[in-house]
Amino acid sequence: MFQSVDFPGGRVAFTSEMSFIAESSEKRVKCYRVLDDNGHPMSSRFEQVSKEVAVKMYSSMVTLQIMDTIFYEAQRQGRLSFYLTSNGEEAINIASAAALSPDDVVLPQYREPGVLIWRGFTMQEFANQCFGNKADYGKGRQMPIHYGSNKHNYFTVSSPIATQLPQAVGAAYSVKMDRRDACVVTYFGDGGSSEGDFHASLNFAAVMEAPVVFICRNNGWAISTPTSEQFRSDGIVVKGQAYGVRSIRVDGNDALAVYGAIHAAREMAIREQRPILVEALTYRVGHHSTSDDSTKYRPADEIQRWKISRNPLARFRKWIERNGWLNDEDESELRDNVRKQLLHAIQVAERTEKPPLEDLFTDVYDHLPSNLQEQEKLLRDTIEKHPQDYPAGVPV
Known part of the structure; x- marks a missing residue:
């Protein structure tokens, strides 16, 4: 019989065998997926999405894609000082937003404009911020893509990496004290997990039992630094267990999988008053920003392969089409309308004077x-x- 003793650091059982915990498990943590690459459900057991929500999700993903393309071109024309796209990561943006309540508080990084699109932020509001005119809520004091909206419970984007994480835990503890039927959601990239703020935040959230959902977009690169040079662990998901945080790994290019995982994470965070860590595996098709050329550190054919064969929009659209909820004419009209709205918004934003x-x-x-x-x-x-x-x- 092995003796068990309560130490101040926790109850343990003794053994006479010396054994070190392995630095890494031989098997990688599995990744939750609903749709295969051809848009076929892999199981009948997944969080069901109504026609209305599914079509809005796809429309919002298309809107985000078009907005990124046009703003990126505007920056290349010298009309904007800076821009950063979400190409390849549209499913994480939109599907996670769809699974949340408008009352949930969002502390984003800089690649989550899709959450604002879902919540009703207009093309004009996006353009005003990027051009820094007097209609910009930040009064022109932030660089482009640093959106913020009190109306939509969306904290203003901050440039320093991972500073939003401890702030999110503090906000979540406030939500907990107010007994609100809501949680806090914060986003970050794999590079953010290399910051001290990430580790402090997970520990802080676990100890304080804060209703916060951490969503990591693991696209394999922190600008030009690959994950192999950031950590030796099995990605981000295993870090949650070390801090006592329930965690899941999900296919970030599968909109239905992201929707289901975030929906479940939100419910647990609120019902059980606990933090949840979600690692969404994805691929950043675009450059890190307009100040980056990703072909300098990764093969162009690799980028093209992910852009075509594992495109999150194409996969989700195939599933929607099989349900008879969308056709080519609908999408053509959608794309045309979004493009017209955005070009008009840019013209208005450019003509609007700067803040005093x-x-x-x-x-x-x-x-x-x-x-x-x-x-x-x-x-x-x-x-x-x-x-x-x-x-x-x-x-x-």
Whole structure:
């Protein structure tokens, strides 16, 4: 009989055999999938999606794809300073959003505009932010694609990697204290799991039993750094167990699988008041951003293969077509309408004047301190002295 003892660190049973825990399991954690590459259900047991929701999901994925294409082209034309696409990861964006409630609070990274599309953020609102005009909710103080919306419970995107994770746990604990029928959802990439904030957040969430769902988009690359140079573990999903967080690995290119996994994760987070970690395996078809050329660190034929054979939109559409919920005419009309809306929104955003210069210094202090007053005066003096170096449309 082995003796069991309660240590302050936990109850244990003793053994006379010295045995180290293996650094990694011989078998990889399996990946939850509903649709195969041809859009055929692999089982009849999955979270059912109504026609209305399925069509909206597909329409939103198409909208996201078109928006990314046009904004990317606008940046290449010099009309935007920066842009970042979600190409190849549309299913994670839209399907996860569809599985949530509008009351759920979202703390995104920078590749989740699809969540806003699902919640009703308009093309004009996207364009205003990217062009930083006076209609931008951030008053032009953030770089493009750093969206935010109080109305849609969507925290403003922050550039530093993984800082949203501990913030999400804090927000989730607040939701818990208020006894709200909601949870907090936060997104990050595989690169974010290499940050200390990730590890602190999982531990913080587990100990405080916070209703937060962590969604990791594991696309294999942190800009140009492959996962093989980030960690030796079996991806992200196994890290949850180390911190006492229930976890699942899902096919991020399968919209139905993502929808089902997030729907279940949300229910557990709220009902059981616990954190859940979801690792969504996917592939970033586009470059990391407009400041990156991914062909420098991965083969172009690999990108093309994922773009064509494992396209999340194509797979989901095949399933929708088999249900008789969509045809070519419907999609053609959808694409045409989205393109027209976005091009019009861009034209309006470009014509809208920039925020006044004083907005650079407001919204932090009740009364502007002397050092900022001095900086504002220096900036105005510089513009007046060198007017040729500043856009004529900037209100001063």
